[in-house]
Amino acid sequence: MTSTGFKLLYRPRGSRELLSAEMPLLRSLSLYDLDPARDVPNYHGQSHRGGWYASSKVGGHLRHESGLERLRMQFLDFDPRVTTFMAQPFTLQWSEGEKVYRYTPDLLIVRAGQARVVEDVKPAQFHGSPRLQRAFKAAREALGPIGVGFNLWAPPEPTVVRNVQYLAGYRRVPAGLREHLGPILAALRERPHGLMELAARVGPAPLVLPVIYHLIWNHRVAADLSRPLSLETTLSPAPLPGEAA
Structure with a gap:
């Protein structure tokens, strides 16, 4: 009808x-x-x-x-x-x-x-x-x-779901963002880093890790979310709007 x-x-x-x-x-x-x-x-x-x-x-x-x-x-x-x-x-x-x-x-x-x-x-x-x-x-x-x-809508594969759910815990602006943002992006422009390697290079890892997770959530830092997110995950600078990935 x-x-x-x-x-x-x-x-x-x-x-x-x-x-x-x-x-x-x-x-x-x-x-x-x-x-x-x-x-x-x-x-x-x-x-x-x-x-x-x-x-x-x-x-x-x-x-x-x-x-x-x-x-x-x-x-x-x-x-x-x-x-x-x-x-x-x-x-x-x-x-x-x-x-x-x-x-x-x-x-x-x-x-x-x-x-x-x-x-x-x-x-x-x-x-x-x-x-x-x-x-x-x-x-x-x-x-x-x-x-x-x-x-x-149907959810993507489980690994992506788990990664996004974890990163969602860092969607709010963390303490230390202003202090650590520049050094994090500068280090990644030199070369890709492992997540923990980057955190240890920039400052005290417990303070820097929430900033890195927040930047991944906001697409300022790129990570392969089709693989389980870990302290060994390779990070690189995310392309700016309009740039090729």
Whole structure:
């Protein structure tokens, strides 16, 4: 059955009511002016674990509905192309025959110079359910004509996941960043260094290591994250924006 009458339902910041608009508004809505379109349920006995994620990129706490959503938020914080993102950003409403349906996607992602992307973050085993299949089909039909992408996110291989999760602990600016930044980058411009070798060369290793991890997180220092991160990991200077890797 064909989906028709797509509407964008969104909640302005501080409002208790959902407003209705035509779909093209999604291309220009400021995420900073929105509150989540729906509340994330939290009740005793639920099968998934919700909570709050403190995003360094958004500059605030975002509610997540599962550990997989929290992981995705970490990867969005880690992605240098992402400028901001929002959880539960809007509700899509549409009709099929006489029935009205609603679907609230998990994330809306804004990348510099690129089209916005709406994402659903659910385990792959649930993607085939009739309810989700209907919602995904309607989302693609509604978003495609306005130039907004739709994506089902799956995590990368486990080693990359573990590395990014570890580095996420250093996403906040550490003490000593101003003091050690210059010497770290100068040493790497001379030649690649092992992680511990670099820390010991620059200063007391316990003080320098958090700075190095923070610089890897912020893509100022390059490391092969497809391999387990260790004190022997080889580091090199990351290319500046616009430079070839």
